[in-house]
Amino acid sequence: MHDKDRALDASDPSMLASMxxxxxxxxxxxxxxxxxxxxxxxxxPRTLIAAPDRVPEDAIGRILDLLQRHLPDEAVAxxxxxxxxxxxxxxLAPAVRLVPDVRAGIELFTQFGAVLSSSAVLAxxxxxxxxxxxxxxxxxxLFGGLGAEMGLMMGARxxxxxxxxxxxxxxxxxxxRPTAPVARYVGAFAVPVRFExxxxxxxxxxxxxxxxxxxxxxxxxxVLRAHLELVRQQLERQAAPAELRRMRDAAARNVAxxxxxxxxxARRMGLGLRTLQxxxxxxxxxxxxxxxxxxxxxxxxxxxxPDLSVLEIxxxxxxxxxxxxxxxxxxWTGLSPGQYRRSLA
Numbered sequence: 001m002h003d004k005d006r007a008l009d010a011s012d013p014s015m016l017a018s019m020x021x022x023x024x025x026x027x028x029x030x031x032x033x034x035x036x037x038x039x040x041x042x043x044x045p046r047t048l049i050a051a052p053d054r055v056p057e058d059a060i061g062r063i064l065d066l067l068q069r070h071l072p073d074e075a076v077a078x079x080x081x082x083x084x085x086x087x088x089x090x091x092l093a094p095a096v097r098l099v100p101d102v103r104a105g106i107e108l109f110t111q112f113g114a115v116l117s118s119s120a121v122l123a124x125x126x127x128x129x130x131x132x133x134x135x136x137x138x139x140x141x142l143f144g145g146l147g148a149e150m151g152l153m154m155g156a157r158x159x160x161x162x163x164x165x166x167x168x169x170x171x172x173x174x175x176x177r178p179t180a181p182v183a184r185y186v187g188a189f190a191v192p193v194r195f196e197x198x199x200x201x202x203x204x205x206x207x208x209x210x211x212x213x214x215x216x217x218x219x220x221x222x223v224l225r226a227h228l229e230l231v232r233q234q235l236e237r238q239a240a241p242a243e244l245r246r247m248r249d250a251a252a253r254n255v256a257x258x259x260x261x262x263x264x265x266a267r268r269m270g271l272g273l274r275t276l277q278x279x280x281x282x283x284x285x286x287x288x289x290x291x292x293x294x295x296x297x298x299x300x301x302x303x304x305x306p307d308l309s310v311l312e313i314x315x316x317x318x319x320x321x322x323x324x325x326x327x328x329x330x331x332w333t334g335l336s337p338g339q340y341r342r343s344l345a
Contacts, residue, residue, distance in 0.1 A: 013138075014054040014235075015117040019150075022084035023063040024048045032070055040066040057119055060150070061143035068146060068179060075180035077146040078188045081153030086162055089154070091115055091231045096162025098217045098224050103209040105163050106133055109155075112228045118235060120151070130170065131204040140200065145176035148200040155202050156189050166190065168208035173197035222334045223343040230300075233293075244283045247276075251294040260295065260318040262287045296332040299325075303341055310337045 020041065027037045038045040041059040067076040087093045092108075092115055099105035106124050110133065113122035121136040133155065140148050152172060160166035172193045178185060185193040250268045254260070259268075265287060266276040273287075280287050295317050302313045314325030329337045 013057040013117075013119040015057045015060065015120075016088070016090045016115070017052055017055045018088040018090055019084065019116075019154075020055050020060045020063065021048065022088055023060050023067070023080045023150075026076075026080045026083055027063055027067050027070075030067065030071060032066065037063055037066065057117055057137075058139055058142070061139045061147050064146040064150065065143045068144070073180060075149070075178075075184045075188065077149035077179075078153045078185065081150045081157065082188065084154070086157065089116065089158075091228055094224055095228075096158055097214055098221045099163070099213050100215050100217055100221070101209065101213055102159065102163055102165050102168050102204075102211050105158070105213060106204075106209070108225070108228075109133075109158070112232055114235060115228060115231050126206070129203070131206050131209055132199075132201045133204075134199045134201045136200070140175075144179065145174060145200070146179070148176075149174065149179075152200060152202055153188060159202070160190075163211075163213045165208060165211045165213070168204050168211060169202060170205045171203040173199055173201040173203065175200050219335065219339060219343060223340070226333045226335070230297075241283060243279065244285070247280060247283075247285075247290055248293065251290040252297065255291070255294040255298050255317075258316070258318065260291055262291070265291060292328075295328070299329060299332065300340075303329075303337055304344055306341070313337070 024034075024037050024041070028034055034045050034048065038048050040062045041048065041055075042062065043055065043059060047055070064077050064080065067080070068074075086096060089096075092112060095105060095108050099108055110122040110124045113120050117137065119138050121134075123134045123136070125132050125134070135148055135151050135155070137147055137151070152174070156169055156172070159169050169189070169191050171191055172185070172189045174185075174193065174195050175197055176195065178195055182193065182195075247265075247269065251265055254264050254268055259265075262276070263273055266273040269276055271279070277287055280290065299313065299317060302308055302316060308316075310325065311322045314322045317325060319325040319328070326336060329335070329340065333340050335343065
């Protein structure tokens with residue numbers, strides 16, 4: 001299938017291309033041709049070699065399915081996850097060392113799971129039968145649970161290698177039958193693995209969730225959260241309705257011209273102010289929020305320029321006082337302008 005048949009529209013479910021690249025590289029290593037892997041993924045061979053940032057969500061499932069048919073007696077999803085470097089987690093990779101404890105790390109991955117896969121649902125609960133991180137994805141049933149196996153194996157590696165707390169993991173649940181000898185699963189996860197369970201999940205020892213990772217992460221963690229929030233917002237904007245994307249683009253252009261009023265945004269959109277307000281409300285936002293979002297993005301760009309003073313940036317963004325901008329900066333990033341700048345160094 002030619003890659004033009006699989007072009008990724010901005011609103012399509014997507015995932016980080018790095019994990020697909022890991023699966024493709026492993027498939028070639030195990031004897032499958034690049035052309036055959038590309039055909040299974042529905043992408044051109046050049047896309048597997050030089051992938052964009054994100055690819056269709058089912059691409060990795062298709063590759064894992066091909067691998068499983070090629071190696072029917074092996075736990076291929078676990079093998080791919082074991083071989084992939086943790087930096088393939090993309091924007092979430094720094095989180096493995098920038099959280100105060102295991103619980104905070106799990107909660108961070110739960111909050112920003114959409115950065116890895118836009119349709120994946122990560123849910124953390126401490127209710128009986130104990131602390132549990134559940135993984136759900138619409139494609140799980142399509143490929144026999146292979147994606148879930150890979151996702152849980154990557155999660156176990158984050159706990160063990162990233163957080164440095166392998167003893168926190170207590171048990172693994174999979175909602176399907178094993179595709180390889182059970183001993184292979186137990187050896188990979190190093191804890192009991194139960195099959196045909198109600199969910200795909202990692203279960204933890206409750207007291208070990210408080211085990212420290214980096215208690216002094218502090219400001220670095222706040223900066224990471226701010227960055228991940230930007231990435232998530234960007235993905236949400238890309239998946240937003242076309243009209244909302246046009247509103248955001250218009251707000252960004254106005255801010256670049258130093259125009260921050262609602263009326264100016266309405267004029268750029270060719271609408272009356274009340275019409276713009278009504279349409280923004282129908283799309284789950286407001287004119288004020290659109291302008292504020294564009295201001296925040298511009299502020300981050302300007303703060304990266306050390307030659308600009310905080311006052312100059314405040315005035316460039318339409319604030320009458322430096323203190324008003326400082327309050328806005330804290331609201332956007334959780335940091336003062338000076339702290340944000342130091343975090344970029």
